[in-house]
Structure formats: C-alpha cells, structure tokens
Amino acid sequence: MATEALYEKDGHGFYWLGKDESGNEEGVQANQYLIVEKGQGLLIDPGGFGVFSRVLVNLSHLIDPSDIRNIFLCHQDPDVGGSLASWFEMTPAVVHVSELWIRFLIHYGVDDIKRFRGIPDAGGSLVLPGGGRIEFVPAHFLHSPGNFHLFDHTSGILFTGDIGAAVYPQGQTPMFVENFEDHVRYMEAFHGRYIPTNKVIRRWLDHARKLPVRMIAPQHGSIFREESAGKFFDWIGNIPCGIDVMNG
Ligand SMILES: [Fe+2]
Ligand SMILES: [Fe+2]
Secondary structure, eight states: OOOEEEEEETTEEEEEOOOOSSSOOOSSOOOOEEEEETTEEEEEOOOOGGGHHHHHHHHTTTOOGGGEEEEEOSSSOHHHHTTHHHHHHHOOOEEEEETTSHHHHGGGTOOOGGGEEEEOTTOEEEEOTTSOEEEEEEOTTSSSSSOEEEEETTTTEEEOTTTTOOOOSTTOOOSBOSOHHHHGGGTHHHHHHHSSOHHHHHHHHHHHTTSOOSEEEOSSSOBBOHHHHHHHHHHHTTOOOGGGTOOO
C-alpha cells in the first residue's frame, strides 16, 4: 500500500503517504501526509532523513515534487523535519513552522532562511489555489513548546502531530483505529510522559472541539475516523500526564 486517499473530491485531495514495507527504516513509525489542490501540494511533516526516499517515491505517484509549494512542520523534532534539506532541493516549497524553531532548523543543513514562514503563537492560516482554507491550530506544549496542528477545512481532517500517537510492535500498526478501547493501551505511555501536564490538553481541546473534525490524522500510529475521533477527544481530556503524575 503505497498511498491512500483519505479524502478526494472536486480537485482537493488529502493523502496518506504510506509506510515502510522493507523493515529498513529506523526509528519510530511515522506517517506523512500530502494535500493536493488544483495541482499544487502541501506536504505535512515530511519526516526524517531515513524515510525521504520512500516518501518521495510514493508522493511522485500523486504530484510532481516541483508542484509542492508548501511544507508544514508541526514542531522541530527530527522525525518531523530531519529530511528538510532534501526537500529544499527537490521542491520550491516554503516551510510553515512555529517561529520559535527557525534558527534551530538551520541545523538540519538548510541554507535558505528566506524559505521559512514563522507561525506566531496565536496560529495562522493558508489559502490553497482552489480557495480551500488551511488553519494552523495552536497546540503548544503538546509536546513541543512551539507546536501547531493543521486543520483542512475542506476535508474536515485534523492533523495532530504527536497527539494521538500510538506505538505498536514493529509492522503491526493498523492504518485506522478499529477498536478504540483496544487502541488506548498503545497510546498511554507516550502521552503520559511527553505531555507536561493535562492543563495544556484542556486548553487545546477548547479550540479543537469547535472545529468540524471528521477525521484525526496523527504523525504516529493509526488514523481516527468519525466515532473514534470523538472518543479520542474524550479520552485525552482526562488522562494524567507529565508533572501531574511524575514522582521525584
Ligand atoms: Fe515530537
Ligand atoms: Fe513525532
């Protein structure tokens, strides 16, 4: 399964860019996504250096890399943007990321600082060539201090970065959450340790719950469709995490 259309209608598509089938990719399993509207692309969390060739091959079935005009990084981590220098060479895209991280991202070997578009803490938006609206939703401290989610108003898909991450044994990650109650056990450890306190979750939920979300697409693990998306919001609103539970 190279790619999967999560939404495709009237010249607007939201695609999942596949996963490693070879077992050669190192590190935590990560999802990459692509929005295409009127032939122009927005690449979401392209990933680390080790996944670059697989992501490039898969997305080339959907779009010419030279038509990727925007790249979104939800935060500064290497599994989010470690491949940035290669994407700078392959595409003319500008990069949308929290303004906190631009001077750090230079360390990924990118040289053209003019291609960064810093997102202020309050958030931002982007209009695609067909008029589709993209919203950068503040999600600070979830887990990074400068962190955004991406909401695609056309498809109703909310990309949540590390929020909703699930870590399955290698090769066993289902594409969609089928049984939410079973799925919880693969999410608990990450959320309990990487999020500093439940207070930041509640602040984010106040905003996220007002969006017309039809699907939640995280950077790791499985995608939440209608019913499981609602269950996810309920679950995460009540988990203890970080300093709420850390001893010593
Ligand atoms: Fe992260
Ligand atoms: Fe991540």
